[in-house]
Amino acid sequence: MSDRASILGAIRSAKRTAHASEDIAREAAALVAEPQAIQPNFEGATLLDRFVAKATSERVTATVDQVATMGEVPAAVSGYLQRVEQESSICVQGGAPLEELDWTSFDLTARLEEDGRCAVTYAEYGIAETGSVVFKSGAHGPILMNFLPLYHIVVLRAANLIGYSEDLWPLLGGANVPQSRLLTLVTGTSGTADIEARNVRGAHGPKHMHIVIVAD
Amino acid sequence: MTQSEKPRVALFVTCLVNAMRPNIGFATLKLLEDAGCDVDVPEAQTCCGQPAFNSGDDATTRAIAKQLIKTFGDYDYVVVPSGSCASMIRTHYRDVFKDEPHWIEQQSALSAKTWEVLSFLSDVMKYQPSDVHYDGLATYHDSCSGLRDLGVHDQPRALLNGVGGLKMTPLQDNDACCGFGGTFCVKYPDISNAIVTDKTARIAATGADTLLAGDLGCLMNMAGKLSREGREIKAYHTVEVLAGMAKGGGIGGAGE
């Protein structure tokens, strides 16, 4: 007997009862009905307020800039790099909407592998509950742009802010739509508490995260 | 109140109190009477069966439990000066009878009317001590079974609030185990010692002169360690203070 058959067989003999798929699905749905009952309540704060508060909290440690239009993003990036005293050699994620911006004042590089770099990537969504930003892998550029640089600059449209992770799943197209290889919820920077439970940032990837929120 | 209106309460002193610290039994008796109970001490009582239960000997536990059900079944309440023994009867007896369903009814009836003394005084009898005095600065350790199985936490503090002269100071990690664990402390004495050493260090750090708790096992463990370490901190069961019977050197042994 194959391992597959033995495992499934063992489960069936332990559980004995078989159920119709629809009944199981109904029971499963009931278990997550009314998600408000378990979602941290932030009534009274806007999505933007909550997102900024969480992203800049002591536990997440990002910094945030707010600009009016996409066109202002390069200037915001440049301002940030000056503040943190970094040279303006950066990697910018390909594809819309970042590629079409005016990056002429920057030294654009593709050498992401080298340590100590700065990358600018575009987040598809922001989750207000936790201050997380959401990325998907695809043709627009290596997903590793979010994991390798020391400085991670994230561009996020305010319109793409959502409340909770439960609000994200339907936006991905549901169970029947082919998903990107990788979907990631990033909350702050690469950290570790593996030595004496002390929190240290910049374990393998970003040590600093800066989020530019675009209002339009 | 006439005799008949008083709840009929059976005092189950527990084997440890019976042998090592009868004063706790008498203090409990006094408090129950002061609180307006008609108290009886059934002579056929021995132990709740916890040592057998925690050793995995379910057959013996069941035999002891049946005897206890027979001895205590007719009272309105069974009151125990120990969270751990009370919880044995209240929450664990049903595990013992899972294979003997015809006992379940009697067992649940007994479980439902069994109370740890401090929660009984406070929650059921709405008792508040008056006219008792204890001069000292005390800290409180919450014994595990009482705290987690029975929710005994606020009651002792509320009751102690009524004791004149008594000041309380919080204990860090008041809800962490003291390392007693019944047979655990003799089966794994060195681990138990490591745990109780942390506990006595925390107790000493409060600056209190008195340690209070609601379980004699834990108290003997902590007091025995405090005594071995040469620390001058007296230990009492909470009922001893509430009954005005906290006299002498306390549970650590400093004499009668």
Place this chain on the structure above:
Amino acid sequence: MIQTSDRFRDHVARALTDDNLKVALTRTTGLLQTRRKQVIDEYAEYGEARKRAQAIKEHTLNHLDHYLEMFEANATANGAVVHWAQTPQEARRIVSEICVAAGAKTATRVKSMLGEEIGIAEALSDAGVERIETDLAEHIIQLADDPPSHIVMPAMHKTHEQVADLFDDKHGVAPDSHDIPDLVGSARRELRQKFLNADVGISGANFLIAETGATVTVTNEGNSELTCTPPKVHIVTVGIEKLVPGMDHASVFLRLLSRAAIGAEITQYTTFYNGPKRQGDADGPEAYHIVLVDNHRTEMLGSDLEPMLRCIRCGACMNHCPVYAAVGGHAYGAVYPGPMGSVLTPALSSLEAAKDLPNACTLNGRCKEVCPVNIPLPDMLRNLRARQWDANLPTRVSKAALGAWSFLAKRPRLYHLVTGLGVHGIRLWAFGRSRIKRMPFAGGWVKHRDLPRPEKGSFMQQYNASLHATRNRK
């Protein structure tokens, strides 16, 4: 790792005299407790979330066959190759074969307890593949050649001073200083190129999503994505109990896992892997394998150990366990230490091989209290003791002692006679002193603490005497 739970007592003796261990444990467990408490207190909906999490796991386990098939179908449609392994040996064989077929020389690895459980290290060495642990703690213990001592922080037993010495010795470039941030920086320097050059990346999964076929990893370091993206092959090894029905169900657990584990609302990186590189993708592996492992889990289904299959490996139970805090993780001599390990190890090996584990517990209940899926760990440990009793495993001496006591406890008259005499005996032994420091048959007690001299007579004796006195007066 070779299980040595049968030498628990030796391990304990060594642990209790290890000063570094004591320092390492005190520096960590307290911090983890405080951080957890803080975020749980802030999460007003915690109680309801915990209830739902338990119900979701129960539901999934009740229909595990259904969800496994659903997961397999969806993962396959995503482009994954799904393998099934009933035993660790079979899982290792599958992993080795994939590595050999890929001509792999090096493999990066993200920490997963299932990987430890099935012996991934052995599988890789069988395939002639150099293993590179990328989780900082796993990196440390790989260099030190230690087994893990905690399921979330496998190097919890090491002080930063010990880590500094290790890195000085083993890193290509020594750390800039012995401060913790520089130690982390040194590991970063050491690992970066290895991430990028590996042939195979191996991860576990915190969750499997049946409805989408995704495997999910949750990390703080971001080492999972760095492990699973550059190599040409990504292998996931995962226990079959990690399933949840859908994404909304995953949301429930994401809120609980990092709160319980590290005291954060969410970990830095929560990543869903849906298959190999898609056409046009700028990066990602060409091949993606998922190995579904049973290893005794189906035996636990339907038994009184089934609740253990709800475990999400958060480590909260060990962070709050007084025994763990005293002896550390290595004492348990098994992959899984602490309360959950004391339940799981006998289930994964045998009652005999882990005789001490269910007994070395005070049954204080704090582990259950902090468990985000409400696993009744103390009750399960107690039940294991009952199984041991039925299998006649307790020693003759302890059986005899308990037998004598039970004999008395069942005979009230005799019991009171004997306790009365016993009390008298102990009083005599005290020779007039109020404290007893040495006593036969009580070595375990008086080795470390004093025994008070009992009062004159047991409660029953005194009570009966006073009843007599009042009656006579009347």
